[in-house]
Amino acid sequence: MQRYVRERRIAELAVERACKLTSIVSGSQQTGSVSKSDHSPVTVADFGAQAVIIGALQTVFAEDPVVGEEDSSILRKDDGLREQVWKLVREASHLDTYQTEIGQVESEEKMLNYIDWGQFEGGKVKRMWALDPVDGTKGFLRGGQFAVCLALIVDSQVVVGVIGCPNLLVDPADESSGKGVIFSAVAGEGAFSRPLASPIDSAVQISMSSVTDTTAASFCESVEAGHSSHGQQAEIARLLGITKPSVRMDSQAKYASIARGDGDIYLRLPVSATYEEKIWDHASGNLLVAEAGGIVTDMYGNPLDFSQGRTLKKNKGIVAASKATQPKVLEAVQKVLQES
Ligand code: AMP
Numbered sequence: 001m002q003r004y005v006r007e008r009r010i011a012e013l014a015v016e017r018a019c020k021l022t023s024i025v026s027g028s029q030q031t032g033s034v035s036k037s038d039h040s041p042v043t044v045a046d047f048g049a050q051a052v053i054i055g056a057l058q059t060v061f062a063e064d065p066v067v068g069e070e071d072s073s074i075l076r077k078d079d080g081l082r083e084q085v086w087k088l089v090r091e092a093s094h095l096d097t098y099q100t101e102i103g104q105v106e107s108e109e110k111m112l113n114y115i116d117w118g119q120f121e122g123g124k125v126k127r128m129w130a131l132d133p134v135d136g137t138k139g140f141l142r143g144g145q146f147a148v149c150l151a152l153i154v155d156s157q158v159v160v161g162v163i164g165c166p167n168l169l170v171d172p173a174d175e176s177s178g179k180g181v182i183f184s185a186v187a188g189e190g191a192f193s194r195p196l197a198s199p200i201d202s203a204v205q206i207s208m209s210s211v212t213d214t215t216a217a218s219f220c221e222s223v224e225a226g227h228s229s230h231g232q233q234a235e236i237a238r239l240l241g242i243t244k245p246s247v248r249m250d251s252q253a254k255y256a257s258i259a260r261g262d263g264d265i266y267l268r269l270p271v272s273a274t275y276e277e278k279i280w281d282h283a284s285g286n287l288l289v290a291e292a293g294g295i296v297t298d299m300y301g302n303p304l305d306f307s308q309g310r311t312l313k314k315n316k317g318i319v320a321a322s323k324a325t326q327p328k329v330l331e332a333v334q335k336v337l338q339e340s
């Protein structure tokens, strides 16, 4: 029997709606970008996407807590920005026919409350969702890759993962194949993808590449040198005999890309000893890669522990690759860590 059928469907509809919302913003050139207290950028798309996704979850799974990246404090202080987000949320909710299934955000006040429903502290709970409404905001702002990511975590295990990538080519080998792909996975049931504009039941199963010789592999990493150590990652690639240049892209599109075999390895070694990775940056991608036949661990080989609150406190770094190559990659990672 298939598990989490309803959760997966609702998550896909909600992510699709949020992806449409991000397209309105990219089309308008008005990103409404402001700086958060940690100096990272946030746009009207981040707030709007969080509102429509949590609105959908609250309509169907009213009891479920959500660990989401954004909160409404900036919007409550800035009337202009709030109105911009509200207009966007209303517009996006009318671009689909999902109102009977996932409702729509009824008022500005509800929109703010939905955004703040994402402030759950996480931890060891029966059920919670992890949401990154626009992962890779910097990529979104530069017209590059970004991803709308939603995952259901049950008893600290990711059981449903959905990633919408509006700027990813449907077929990476064909520039004319169109952009916009949605990925989904349920634990134990494989990973799937389909073009964003296609119906849910058209999704096809995806799998990691079958490369076993790391010298033939390619690896991907963040665009931002401040998010992972490009220097150490280049050294690891050298040890593995990788000759292809790294593929740099923002967001969990990296997990999605290796899950469908576009690349082989995703490396994320910390640049800061104190930074704690956020659960919403890894929950969906972690499941997608596992279900596509890969392994995701931290840089010491430990599984990611989603029971520690809003961050992956017990983990450092990310090493994702196929079952055949991941142990070899981890070995190279240990060598580079010992040298540093
Ligand atoms: P990426 O697109 O791979 O560069 O990852 C984007 C994510 O990096 C954002 O969603 C942030 O949560 C996260 N981030 C911000 N600062 C850091 C940091 N110092 N180290 C690692 N990740 C970070």
Ligand code: MG
Pocket: 132, 134, 135, 136, 280, 281
């Ligand atoms: Mg993010």
